[in-house]
Structures are given as structure tokens and as C-alpha cells.
Amino acid sequence: MPATTQVKSNKANAVAVVFKPVESTADTPAKSAPAIARKPLSKSQPFDISARPWQDFRAQTPIDVLVIGAGMGGLATAVGLRMAGHRVTIFEAVPDIKDVGAGIQVAPNASRILERFGVLDELKKDGIMLQTLSLRRWKDDVEIGRAGLMPAVGNKYNAPLMVAHRADLQRTLLNRALALGVTVRTGAVITAIAEDFSPRVQLASGEWISGDVVIAADGVKSFVREQIAKRKGYQNGTMSTGDAAYRILISEDRMKGDQKALGLLRGVTGSRWMGPGGHIMAYPLRSNKMYNMVLIHPIRPTQQQTESWTSRGTKAEMLKTYAGWNSTIRHLLSYVPDGEVMEWTLNSHAPLPSWVENKFVLVGDACHPMLPYVAQGAANAIEDAAVLTVALSVIGSTNSIDDALRIYQAVRKARGEAIQASARETQRALHLPDGKEQEERDRKIRDSTEAATKRELGAGEKRNPDLWSDQQWQDYMWGVDVMKETLEKWSEIVLAQPTQTPISFSKRVD
Template sequence: MEPTRAKVPLDVVIAGGVSGLGGMAAALTLGLRGHNVIVLETARKLTEIGAGIQVAPNMLTLLDRWGVSPSIHTRGVPLERIHIRRWQNGQLLWTRPVNKTHGRQVVIHRADLHQALVDHALALPNVELRTVSTVTGVTFSPASVTLASGAVITGDVVIAADGIKSTIRGHLLGDGSSSPMPTGDAAYRITLPRSAMEQDPDLKRLIAEPVATRWVGPARHIVAYPVRKHELLNVVLLHPDRRGVGECWTTRSPKQSMVDDYRGWDPVVTKLIDLVTDEEVSEWKLCLHEPLKTWTKGCVALMGDACHPMLPYVAQGAAQAVEDAAALGILLSSITSRSEIPLALKVYEKCRKQRAETVQHSGSVNRITLHLPDGPQQEARDEQFRACELGGKSPDRWSDRETQRYLWRWDAEKAALRAWEGRRRHVSRQIRHRL
């Protein structure tokens, strides 16, 4: 499905697009379809942020259509196998080749994926980036945003890709019910260079093989995989959050905190942590908010973390934001009049909200499964892992084939097109009934 040109080219304003992947994905697919797009970014310049990220098949399918996949394959690592290990001794609980039924699963540095989207979007003459542009206010019909500078930018549509701390979400809902809530978990994210790992056989294997490894343990788990063509190892370490509710989301913590959090774990984990410099390490508070009553108002729509933040337990946060972008690209390009914009955005909400919130819930449930304390439930879970070798269902939803089928075979563009055609048939029946 090649991007089709919009029937009515629109002026689209994307708030917060550059700092997140979903906003740039929206700028790209809308730009490819002929819309005029302005992307607003708070920062003065784009910087490399984040660590590794998984490009699941449902996301890669869309990026392939939009011409981005060659850049991803140039810098990413296609996974071949998944290992799940016990926290205490590294015992292999389960291993299986990556399920390629629905496409490849590629892991990449987030900055590389982000740069690929930026490069492809800004190569289009109808996509413009404006930095130092912080959105402080919004109007819905007609659509516009007000910047901290006092400037007002108008458009036919405003898309809020401004993240879990979205300014526009608060204005759209107007009731304060969407405040993010801490989950009780936090994450260290580290990247380790190949050069530091090559002298140790255990560590060399982690960086050299196209394998993702999970260690699961009480109240914690770790995932590690190579990125940048095996030059870096990405490691994410999930653990209980020790900070207060009101404390900032991203902090610098002493390395000793990481050492203490994973004391007694697999010696391979200890070796990884030993490679971290004695400087402070980055720690992220993981937050969510309750499902929203609506994602749209007038000619304004929320997308990505602004309306459905994900916990990193089924590797779908970026993928769901890109699916949002795909649906918006289809629906805003299908209208035949600007008067249909609010309708198109309502159809966007209808075709995306239940899907995204179901995926969001899967991540929350998987957190419980991965973090079981040692005891009868943990032993039953580990036995279920072993039974998977004989074709049973995996207790880890990220590696479960049935869950993968739901997550990975979804085509967000085709789903949006079906939703739009269904809406048109419904309206046509209503007209005939009135006649």
C-alpha cells in the first residue's frame, strides 16, 4: 500500500513532534501524502537521546511503506533468538527463534531511528521544522496553538505529539483527570561498547549474537540486546522506584544504587554493571495515566504517549505511536472537505483507542508476570516457560505467539481505511433511511 495523495491537502501543525517518534512519523506520512506540515519543537537543536528500541513487525511494515526501512536495516540488528533466564544464576528457562511469521524484529538505537524519521520527513519540501517553539495553549475550532513567545500558529489540524506530560491534553480534557501516575517502577538504561566486552567470553557472546536476553526476578527484570551493528549493547534494568510521587521523572543516580538493586543476580549481570563508569547513571520513573474519555476535540487530536503511554514490557510504545501516525495519514487524506476533519478525527479515535489501550493493558499485566517473587507462583511460571518448548503458551506476553499475532500482524493503515469506509456506509444508510 503506497501512500496515496490527499484528496484535500491540509495545513497540519504537529506539537512536540521531534522529541518523540510518533510525531515525526506523522509528519512523514502526512508529508508523503501531500499535506503541508509544521513540526514544533521546544529544544533549540536536536540531540541524541534514549538508548535501544525494538522495531516490531507492525511498525516495520509501515516504515517500509514510507521508505524508512533501508535506514533502519543499515543501523539496526535483526534479532534471531530470544533467551529468558532466571535472575539468580542465569539458568535458561526458555529459548526460541524469533517468530518471523509477521516480519522481522529489528533492534536499533532510538537516536538512529529518530534520525531516520527526521531525515526522511525534512527531505520533503512540504514539511517544516521550527525549534524553540514551546506550545502553551490551543484552540480547537478553528485549530491553532499559542507559543511561549506569544506567537499563534494556525492550521486545519493540530496533532498533539507532546508526550505523557502533554500540555495540549490538559486543555483538551479540561478536567485535570489525565495527570500521569507513577507505576512504582523505574528503569536504568545503559549502553556498553563492544570494546569493553570482547575480552570476556560471556559478555562477548551478548554483544556478538543477534539475541535478546531477559533475566526475570523478584520485582525486577533486565533486557539486553546489541544495537548499531553489534557495536553497542543496550541494557534496560527495571526495578522498584525509590523516589517520591512528585519527584522529577529523569534523574541521575549513583552507580552504587544499581549495584544494590541487582546484588545477588546472575554473575553475567554483575559483569555488565561492573562495566558502567563510576559516574552517575540515568534513571527513569515509569508513569501511566488512566484511559482517557476522548482523544479528540474539534480539529485537534492526541497521539502516542499523550493519550496512551506504554510500559516497556511488550515493546510496543513506539510501535503504537507509529500506528497512530499511520491512521491519521490515511484518514486525513480520505476526506473530501475540510468540514470533515472533526469526523475523520473521531474515526481515528474509534479505530485506535481500543487497540492501543488493549496493548497498554498487556504491558501492565506482563509486569506482574515478570516480577513475581520467588515461591509457588514463580515456580509455576518457570515451569510454564519450560513447557513452551513443547508448544505451550508463554507466560511472557512479549514472547507469546498468540499475543504476537495480535500485536504484529495488525496493519494500522488498512484498519483505518476499513473504519473510514464503514463510517461512510453508515452515513449513507442514514441518509437513505431519512429519505
């Protein structure tokens, strides 16, 4: 097995199975994989992420990284680390990857990272840059207010906001990982990890595999999180939010003759309808060929708890739930084919005291499962990937991995959990029953819209109860460059130097 894809294994003939999108084998990197320099050059020139191409960034000490899970967090982490020169293997439990999910919002805090990772241009091909978000009433479809998005948001944060199909983002990351030479082993179920959390994992086959660090991106039902919680005595159960969600996609051909529906599909406006106990978020996808809708509603008394995005709901039950909503909603829902309604319950987890245990580290939903109210689940998983990429690449030896993981937690934990908590706050604001509190919320939204219009900015100076549309919260969610922050934290915490002191990196060798 070539050095670029090697992992330490106690089975010399271990076979890795790769996903299909790029032609490659377990022992041969994808044909398009570029040569990645291993030997550092002069460390006299500091690396400035904002001034120099991310492709110039190289690890001082390439290490062997084991990643559990090929979702957004796992794939993004693999891409970033492999670009920096590390040797990366992903272990994915499913035998093959399929197009699952529906729309996903790629906010500026994620898109700036995806651009550095070399995947944003591909995602843009079918992605849509929404220009506005329209906030509307559930009963009569009256617009309460609106928030300007692109191009103002992109100009402000120097990174675009777009919507795309979740499967497109996952596939783009996967293809990028394979092209870089990441080894992806499918059907690789992790059944045990080292008791002392040294970087060793066991597969269902009985094979033990060792690396230098293990990154657990194994989702909301994380096996690694469960093991850490058991060892440390942490609370690990799920907590119901009281909500469930339908997720549907409507193709253009189903809307024939409905000019209003076609206008929504072919436009560049996202719509959020707010009602008692629930709300709906909708926008066009895939070059305006599909209309994506997420419909959040109270859990039914007899509803079974499920966190899987592939759980089936029923069209009849969905139509019954929204029978009292405006005609635009009812017409849109009528176009959904029978058997194509997905429904799952929305659950949360208590924050963990730590995301790190020895050489194991949690990322994405494994440590900060996000509710959809502020559309930051994938974006924060990508932030995790970016921070780990930088932190694990500035170390001078494997003896400093603990420092890198400490920096990761310092940069990500408080921020990730704050955004996680903001989703719950937004849930309440969006789901108010009709009455005085709802009327006050709507007034604040109108005031925020008016202020934004006068200032010609995306969200206005006045606070918006819908935090996704609130300027101050946008600045916090979208305006932070976590890669720069990681360099600053490394100077402050590890080197005990002032933040303006630059970090030196080896230059790229082609």
C-alpha cells in the same frame, strides 16, 4: 514561503528554524524534496495498500497540519502526511535535537509502516535482527525458555522485527521529514491553544498560528492533553507503577577479555532475566558495537519521581540493587562508565474518554503512554501516525476532518489501550517473587518453548506468561495492519458500506 511548506500565521515574517541533519531553510524545502502532486486524477481505480506501493497514495484534499512535538509519533505523522501531499509544520520545544535514549524494539506492526514511509532501509543499516529471545533466571542465569524471532516472525507477519538505537530511528524520521519538505520549527514552545480547540496554537513569542488540524505529539507530559482534561473534567494525573528503570549502554571496548559478555554483544539473541520485583532486558545495538540493558526494579523509598529519560542515576546504587543477581549481570554492570547511568521512574496515566477535541487530536504518549514491558511505545505511536495519514487523506474537503478524527479514534483507541493494559499484566508476570507462583510461571514458559520448537514457529500454541513472547498476543500486537483497518473503518462508519467495498484514491503524478 512555498506552498509545500506554508502555514497560516498572523505574522508575515515568521521565521522557522530547522534541525541540522539536512541542509534546508525555513522557506526552502530540503534540496532532495520531490515534487508532490496536488491535483487528483481519476478516482476510478481503488487503492490497495497490500498490492500497490505506498508511494502511490495521495491525499484527495491536501490540508495544513500543525504537529506539536518531534518525537517518534510527531515525526512519523509528519512523514506520512507529507508523503500523502499535505502541508506539515512541526513545532518542537527544544532548540536542537540530540542523541538521547538507548535501545528500542521495532516490532513488525511498526516496521511495515516505516517501510511504507521510506525509512526502514536506512534504519536497517545499523539495526539488528534478533533471532531469539532467551528467558532466564535472575539468580543462577539458567535459561527457562526461549522464543524464536527472526526470520520466522518476519515471514509470518510480512514485516521484520529489529532492535535499533532510539536516536537512530528519530534521526532517520527527521531526515526523511526534512527531505520531503516538512517545516520543523525548533525552540517553538506552545504556551496556549484556542479555547474552543479550533486549530490555533500560540508560541511563547506571542505568535498565533492556524492550520486545519493540530496533532499533539507532545509526550507523556502533554500540554494539550492537560488542556483537554481541564475542559472536560478528565482525570489527568500520573500513577506510579512502583517501578523505576536504569538504562545503560556498554561499548565493545569496555568488555575486552570477557568472552561471555563479548558473546552476548556479538550475537543475535536478546536476553530477559526475571527476578523478584524486577527484570532485565538486554540486546546488542548498532551493528553489535554496543550492548543495551534496561533494568527495571522497585522504586526506592527515597527516590524522586521523574519521567525524563535523561535523568542521571548512580552506578554505585545500581550495583547495590543487583548485588544478589547472577555473575553475568554483575560483570556487565561493572563495565558501565561512571556518570553514564540513566534512571527514571515508570508512571502510568488513566485512559482518557476521548483522544479528540474539535480539531485537536492526541497521539503517542500524549494519549497512551506505554510502560516498557511489551516494548510497544514507539510502535503504537507509529501506528497512530499511519492511521491519521490514511484518515486525513481520504477526506474530500476540510469539512470532513471531523470524520477523519472519528475514524482515527475508532481504529486506535481500544487497541492502543489494550496494549497499554497488557504491559501492566506483563509487569506482574515478570516480577514474581521466588515461590510456587513463580515456579508455575516458569513451567508455562518451558511448555510454550517446547510447543514452539515442535511447531517451528516463533512462540507456540501454549500461552506464555511473558506476553511479548506469547504467540496469541504477538498476533494481536504485530499482525494487525492498521492502515488497512483504517480503510475498512472508513467504509463501515463514514460511507456506511460493507468492508469489502474499495476506497478510491487519486493516482500518483510524477
